Amino acid sequence: MKALATLLGLALALCAAAARAEPYLAIRAGLKCVACHVNPTGGGLRNAVGNSFTQNVIPANALPDSLQGWNGSLFDDRLRLGGDLRTATTRTSVPGQPTRSVGGTEQTRLYADVQLVKDYLGVHLDQQVAPGKSERQEAYVRLSTPGMGWYAKAGQFYLPFGWRLQDSLAFVRQLSGVSMTVPDKGLELGHESEDWSIQLVRSNGPGNKGPVTGHQTTAQAIWMQPWGRIGAAAAQVKSSAGDRQAWGLFAGTTTGPVAWLAEIDLVSDAGYPEGKRRQLASLLEANWLVQQGHNLKLTGEFLDPDRRVSNDHKVRYSLVYEYTPIAFVQLRAGSRKFGGIPQNAVDNRRQTFVELHAMF
Amino acid sequence: MTRTRWLTGALGAVLLAVAGCGGGSGEGLDANGRPLGEGEDPGGPMTASFKSIQSHVFTPMCTACHAGAAAPRGLRLDASNSYALLVGVPSSGVPSLLRVAAGDANNSYLIHKLEGHQAVGARMPLGGPYLDAQSVNLIRQWINNGARP
Numbered sequence: 330m331k332a333l334a335t336l337l338g339l340a341l342a343l344c345a346a347a348a349r350a351e352p353y354l355a356i357r358a359g360l361k362c363v364a365c366h367v368n369p370t371g372g373g374l375r376n377a378v379g380n381s382f383t384q385n386v387i388p389a390n391a392l393p394d395s396l397q398g399w400n401g402s403l404f405d406d407r408l409r410l411g412g413d414l415r416t417a418t419t420r421t422s423v424p425g426q427p428t429r430s431v432g433g434t435e436q437t438r439l440y441a442d443v444q445l446v447k448d449y450l451g452v453h454l455d456q457q458v459a460p461g462k463s464e465r466q467e468a469y470v471r472l473s474t475p476g477m478g479w480y481a482k483a484g485q486f487y488l489p490f491g492w493r494l495q496d497s498l499a500f501v502r503q504l505s506g507v508s509m510t511v512p513d514k515g516l517e518l519g520h521e522s523e524d525w526s527i528q529l530v531r532s533n534g535p536g537n538k539g540p541v542t543g544h545q546t547t548a549q550a551i552w553m554q555p556w557g558r559i560g561a562a563a564a565q566v567k568s569s570a571g572d573r574q575a576w577g578l579f580a581g582t583t584t585g586p587v588a589w590l591a592e593i594d595l596v597s598d599a600g601y602p603e604g605k606r607r608q609l610a611s612l613l614e615a616n617w618l619v620q621q622g623h624n625l626k627l628t629g630e631f632l633d634p635d636r637r638v639s640n641d642h643k644v645r646y647s648l649v650y651e652y653t654p655i656a657f658v659q660l661r662a663g664s665r666k667f668g669g670i671p672q673n674a675v676d677n678r679r680q681t682f683v684e685l686h687a688m689f
Numbered sequence: 690m691t692r693t694r695w696l697t698g699a700l701g702a703v704l705l706a707v708a709g710c711g712g713g714s715g716e717g718l719d720a721n722g723r724p725l726g727e728g729e730d731p732g733g734p735m736t737a738s739f740k741s742i743q744s745h746v747f748t749p750m751c752t753a754c755h756a757g758a759a760a761p762r763g764l765r766l767d768a769s770n771s772y773a774l775l776v777g778v779p780s781s782g783v784p785s786l787l788r789v790a791a792g793d794a795n796n797s798y799l800i801h802k803l804e805g806h807q808a809v810g811a812r813m814p815l816g817g818p819y820l821d822a823q824s825v826n827l828i829r830q831w832i833n834n835g836a837r838p
């Protein structure tokens with residue numbers, strides 16, 4: 330039966346799309362990212378607890394007994410496998426233009442984690458296999474103490490900065506330049522304790538490619554409390570294209586069935602032709618647990634692309650319903666409304682989408 | 690319980706208040722959200738020239754991410770840097786392809802990304818809306834005509 334469950338999981342992952350990082354789940358459950366994910370900063374491959382959470386806490390219905398048992402682990406947890414698949418149809422309306430619909434696979438990712446020396450030394454891979462050519466997102470060696478009290482990652486990975494949202498197009502992720510679409514190469518040192526999650530990274534900087542040279546230093550600290558958590562992040566880019574500083578403050582809490590996320594990021598970037606730009610982005614998100622397996626997500630976002638210039642800010646509002654009928658499958662449907670200056674029609678578009686997300 | 694309700698109400702009110710806000714008025718700005726006179730204003734229809742493509746496509750759509758010191762893959766598509774970083778420069782995604790191969794739109798990485806070819810990963814602009822066929826054809830025309838500045 331385990332083999333059947335494994336095959337079913339693989340089939341789902343190879344035929345659909347997935348839930349990769351949703352920090353509201355951690356807020357709602359009062360858990361740290363590392364409690365459910367192999368990667369201590371969250372996202373991607375789930376550990377045994379994460380797999381159990383995915384099968385027993387998130388979905389509306391339990392899997393049939395015959396399909397239960399998959400926890401992502403093989404060979405006494407020496408090898409851990411996982412995957413995510415997202416396929417969606419999106420309809421976009423831009424004022425003054427015909428409405429257009431686009432559908433297809435947005436993302437298929439496969440994850441693997443090998444423990445070369447159990448609890449101390451591991452290798453982690455995150456490979457995007459669709460759409461398009463296969464691309465490595467994360468590939469690093471991890472040295473850690475048991476339970477990730479202290480760890481070091483060397484290789485290619487996502488930087489820690491603010492909420493690791495599944496929505497890489499959120500203004501806070503766009504402005505910070507840190508999202509799950511932009512990995513970087515470097516060394517990360519981290520510490521996980523009951524109250525704290527701390528990371529310090531020295532990396533090349535995602536923008537320092539080709540003729541542009543430099544490096545990036547990123548630091549983040551999250552304070553865990555019974556009422557929620559609060560975090561601060563900072564990133565400094567030294568670059569021949571211009572230096573850049575980013576600061577972020579973020580927090581999460583719950584009120585009854587609602588899990589709240591908030592983040593505000595400030596950026597000072599000298600990489601623009603006219604000189605330094607100071608920019609600001611913010612996010613406020615409410616996730617209402619309607620009942621088990623049903624989540625209603627409301628998000629309001631604000632972006633000021635140049636604080637020196639008046640009347641240029643943008644907003645983005647999202648209403649998304651997430652239904653997880655059984656483990657490994659999630660259906661999402663939502664609408665996004667964008668607001669910007671009236672001269673730019675694209676900045677005032679509306680989008681509706683339906684998405685199938687499969688994971689194992 | 691009372692405190693929870695109060696906090697839920699307060700945060701909900703903030704979210705609703707935020708949801709009532711719209712985008713900037715655009716007063717004193719061109720269509721790219723920059724002060725009037727600072728750059729090329731994309732007035733009129735798009736043509737197969739670099740300046741027109743810059744002001745209709747690169748500046749309003751691509752610079753949301755591809756600008757500043759943290760531009761993905763170091764590709765800055767603002768008006769001062771885009772030409773030098775596009776034409777004749779190997780792509781970092783598929784180094785055998787130039788980002789823009791002057792005279793050869795079919796083998797230009799830029800076209801592959803805009804049209805969403807399977808060999809180059811995610812289609813751009815990431816998350817859409819994607820360019821319509823007419824706009825892509827004008828960019829093709831500019832490249833096939835020699836990709837002049």
